[in-house]
Structure formats: structure tokens, C-alpha cells
Amino acid sequence: MSEVNNNNKNNYANTDASSKKSKQNKKRKNKSPQLQPGDPNYKTPTQLRNARKRRKTKTTKATTTSSSTNFNNVISNNNNDPSLKYLSNPKIAPTVRNAIRFFRDKSCAPMGENHDTYFPVTVGPKIGWRHIARLAIQRRKKKTIQQGGGSDSSTNTKKKPKSKTRIGLFVPGSHELLPVPDCPVHHRRINELIKVLEEECNDLNVPIFDNDDDTTDDFGLRYVAVAVERSTQKQQLVLVWKEPDEIEDKNKNKPLNTLIKRLVKLSNATAKATDRNSSPSTENHNQKLIRLHSIWVHYNNSWKHSNSIFDRTGRWETKFVHDDDDNDIDADPLRVPLYFPPQVFRQANLDGFSKIIVNIREWLNEQLLLPSSRKPTTTTTTLGHCLELYGGVGTIGLNLIDLFDSIESSDENPFNEKCFHAAANEITTIDDGSGRQQPIIKSKRDSITYITKSASDVVVDNYSSLQKARVVIVDPPRKGLDPPVIDALCRDYETSDNNEHHQQQALIYVSCGFDAFRRDYEALVEKSGKWTLDRAEGHILFPGSDAIETVAYFTRTK
Numbered sequence: 001m002s003e004v005n006n007n008n009k010n011n012y013a014n015t016d017a018s019s020k021k022s023k024q025n026k027k028r029k030n031k032s033p034q035l036q037p038g039d040p041n042y043k044t045p046t047q048l049r050n051a052r053k054r055r056k057t058k059t060t061k062a063t064t065t066s067s068s069t070n071f072n073n074v075i076s077n078n079n080n081d082p083s084l085k086y087l088s089n090p091k092i093a094p095t096v097r098n099a100i101r102f103f104r105d106k107s108c109a110p111m112g113e114n115h116d117t118y119f120p121v122t123v124g125p126k127i128g129w130r131h132i133a134r135l136a137i138q139r140r141k142k143k144t145i146q147q148g149g150g151s152d153s154s155t156n157t158k159k160k161p162k163s164k165t166r167i168g169l170f171v172p173g174s175h176e177l178l179p180v181p182d183c184p185v186h187h188r189r190i191n192e193l194i195k196v197l198e199e200e201c202n203d204l205n206v207p208i209f210d211n212d213d214d215t216t217d218d219f220g221l222r223y224v225a226v227a228v229e230r231s232t233q234k235q236q237l238v239l240v241w242k243e244p245d246e247i248e249d250k251n252k253n254k255p256l257n258t259l260i261k262r263l264v265k266l267s268n269a270t271a272k273a274t275d276r277n278s279s280p281s282t283e284n285h286n287q288k289l290i291r292l293h294s295i296w297v298h299y300n301n302s303w304k305h306s307n308s309i310f311d312r313t314g315r316w317e318t319k320f321v322h323d324d325d326d327n328d329i330d331a332d333p334l335r336v337p338l339y340f341p342p343q344v345f346r347q348a349n350l351d352g353f354s355k356i357i358v359n360i361r362e363w364l365n366e367q368l369l370l371p372s373s374r375k376p377t378t379t380t381t382t383l384g385h386c387l388e389l390y391g392g393v394g395t396i397g398l399n400l401i402d403l404f405d406s407i408e409s410s411d412e413n414p415f416n417e418k419c420f421h422a423a424a425n426e427i428t429t430i431d432d433g434s435g436r437q438q439p440i441i442k443s444k445r446d447s448i449t450y451i452t453k454s455a456s457d458v459v460v461d462n463y464s465s466l467q468k469a470r471v472v473i474v475d476p477p478r479k480g481l482d483p484p485v486i487d488a489l490c491r492d493y494e495t496s497d498n499n500e501h502h503q504q505q506a507l508i509y510v511s512c513g514f515d516a517f518r519r520d521y522e523a524l525v526e527k528s529g530k531w532t533l534d535r536a537e538g539h540i541l542f543p544g545s546d547a548i549e550t551v552a553y554f555t556r557t558k
């Protein structure tokens, strides 16, 4: 396509040039006589032809450079970003295709059968789905700018190289920063805040720490993380800051505080504009529109690069929390306010993940609750006990509390427990016929518990919880289940004290790493024979990237 455009451009250019030439020839014929050999400035036909060639080469070079600059902009904004590679058709990503093939083989479906029958794949909106972004920050030196502009180079004065703060992603396998302005998969509130942040860092000349660049300071801003609260669309901002090595240099943290004050001021200005009931976006196009939920600083003083922008030993400070309450969550039958401070795991696409929770609820209702409530001997309408491993802040478990008598959630991250209990204390339900949200009753609240422990320790130390669970939910990180968890799940624990209703145990496995899932599937189903796959589904939570979230529902083989 670019070739067609370029050809068109050249054609127009040629047409313009040839009409100009014929006019010039006419002028020459009418007015000035042609230069003759021996005249000053006379050029032979060869010299004229060479001069024309040089002019043409110069013009072509200029055109090519400008069009390739445009092309590069497009590339750098899209194709170079690996998370956008499969955006036009997310289902052709290799991992998605592998997963489809895997479940086709396992279900013995014939080639060519629509995968909806054995592995339905949900693809949510392709744009604006990312609610959380962790980005690197660097300062790029701009090329020296020539002033004066005249042809006489002696009149030019050299300006000091100016540097520009850029925020973006590291190109995979490198520390080369790829700016991602207006990234289409980012929630627009992320893009808006990043733009303002870049401008403010430039205006305030905020020091940027870059341990690949010896010429920068030994302190400064090194990363940023932005998350958007879904109910209010406000931004949670984390500024990751490297402190100076010398204690007496603490004053060097001042630019950080200036930046924070400035951002809070801008956020308050947006809040005021919104309160006046005017639309801030139409009021003043130049106004910097940010609406902050909170600002946190994480002091990451390590000198080395690591995959994680937060340092386990680093200090955290909350610098600002909004004080208005415009949370407008609709009344849900079960309202679970989850807490996600920056130290805990938060799904990047919570809208997409809520579809997973809806499906889990549906499966539990259809496969486990409804069949048992149809049996005349069963009095229960809930599912007994649930054990959740790798539970985070309770994103899945807390959204299922109405279906179980008791839930024990767990995770190894010590920051989760407080968030889990804060949320559990605030859960409200509409279940008394009044139509109003009510807090859950005390006995129910007491049956919602949390253990801060690795999953491997839980299955050993709290073995009885695993034994009595009607449903076990696991949502491990990409590396999959820890070997002791697989061992415990494959152990022969179907004794008479197995779950109170003596029903088949179920295992719901939510996986974000397909290779690890495949390995764990083989251990659970094929090697041990203890589990049977009932259903599997895929969710493309990050359209554009090569990933799939797999949800597999297993029942324990009798």
C-alpha cells in the first residue's frame, strides 16, 4: 500500500515538475538567451544532467525519510509491541491454537469440528481492556539543535542537548525503551495519566534513574505503575523511585514530592471541574485531565535490573488517597468490594476475568448445586466447604461465598490477607427479600477464612481442609502447580470423612500458563487417574498477545 501511495506521489511530483519545466523553457525562449560555452556559469549538457540527478536523489531521499519516519511511528506504536502482535485476530496466536489442538485431542473430536463444542474461547473487547500497566521510564537525549537557520554556518549557535522523558515498555530481551503513547489496549485513563506524567517530568526536570546510562544521576524515578479502578475510573499511580546512595543526599527526593504535589493539584482541578457539572473534556482542551484514586511511592533502591519493578525489600509509602466517595457500583446480588493495593496481584483485565467468575458460578450451579438439590434426600442448598489455593486477595473465592457453607482461601503473599478480610467485612448481599444490600450474617462471615502460606504448605498443614473440600480452586502463577500440590491432589484421600455430603470432589483450575497447565493435566488425569476433565474453556484476556487463560473443571474419579 505504501508503494502505491509513493508511486502516486511521484506521479504528481513528475507532473508538477514537467509543467514547471515547460513554463521555464517558454520563459527562457521569450526572455533570456541561453548561456553559451565560455560564458560564466555555463554548464555542459552532461553537467546539467548530473545536477538534475543530484537534485532528484536529494528529493527522493527526503521523501523516503519522511515516509519511513511515519511508517516507523506506526510500527513503534503497534507492531513492535509484542502484546499487540495478534490484535487483528487473537485466536491465531500460537498458544491459543495449541490449546485448541490439545483439547481437541483430549476430547477425541474429529478434525475440522468447531472448537466451541470442546473448548469454547471467549474474546472480549480488543481495545482498552488493560486496566493495569507497569512501564519503564527513561530520559532520551535529543539531538543537538542548530539555531540561526541561515546558510552561513558561522552564524549558527549550538544549543545544549535537551533531554526528554519517555515512558514505555522494554523491547523484549533488551532495555531499549519503546514508548507506547495512546496504546490501544490500555484503558484510556492509563494513556491520559502517562501523557500528563511525561509532560510534568519534563517541565519539572524530574531526575530519571537509568542504571544502563552512566551519565544519569544515581537516583530518580525508574518505573511507574498505573491501575484503573473500574467502578470510578480513577487512577492508582505508583512511582517507583531510586533513592540516592548517600544518606545526606535525601534532599534529592524533593523533586519526587514536587511531582506528587503537582499531580494532586491537577487531579483536584479535574474533580472541581467535574463537580461544577461541566464536562471537563469540553471545558478546556489544554487542561491536563487526571483523576487520581491514590499515589504510592515504592522505594526500589536496588542497582540491578530485574523482571519485577517492585523490590521485595523496598519500602512503600501512600502519598495521596482521594477523599471523595463517588463509587457507583450497581446493586449486585452479591457485592464484593475487592482491595488491590499495588503490592498484591491484580488481573490486568478484570472485566474479562469477571466473565470467568460468572462461568465458574454457572458450572457450580448447573453441575453441582442443581443435581444435588433435585435429590429428595439432600437438604442442603449450598456446596459445603471450598478450599482456594493461590487465591490472591480472594478475587474468585469471595465472589462464590453464597454458594458454599465455608471458604478457606490462601496465598503466599503476606499483603493479601488484610485485603481479603477488609473485603469480606464489607460484602453485602440482597437475600432477605427486602431488596436492600445487607451485610452478611456473622456466622457466615466467620466461615470465610484466610491462610497466608505457600500452597505447598497449605496442602500439608491443612490437609483436612483439602480432604473435606467439596470444591478446590487453584489459580497458580504461570509456572503452574507446585509439585507438592499435585502430589496432594493425586493422593488417595477418598475416605469416609471426605466432604460432609460424600459427593464427588471438584477441582477448578484457572491457568494463565498453558504449557504448565498441560504438564499438570497429564499428572492429574493421565498419570494418577484421580481426576476426570468435565469441561474446559479458554478466555483471551489479553487480545493481541500470545496467551490464553484456561479454565478446566475436573471431578474426582470415583
Ligand SMILES: C[S@@+](CC[C@H](N)C(=O)[O-])C[C@H]1O[C@@H](n2cnc3c(N)ncnc32)[C@H](O)[C@@H]1O
Pocket (backbone or CB within 6 Å): 345, 346, 347, 389, 390, 391, 392, 393, 394, 395, 396, 410, 411, 412, 413, 453, 454, 455, 456, 475, 476, 477, 478, 482, 512
Ligand atoms: C495468577 S495469581 C491469581 C490470584 C487470584 N486468583 C486473582 O485472580 O487475583 C497467582 C497468585 O498466586 C500467588 N502465589 C505464587 N506462588 C505461590 C505459591 N507457591 N503458593 C501460594 N501462592 C502463590 C501469587 O501471590 C498470586 O496472588
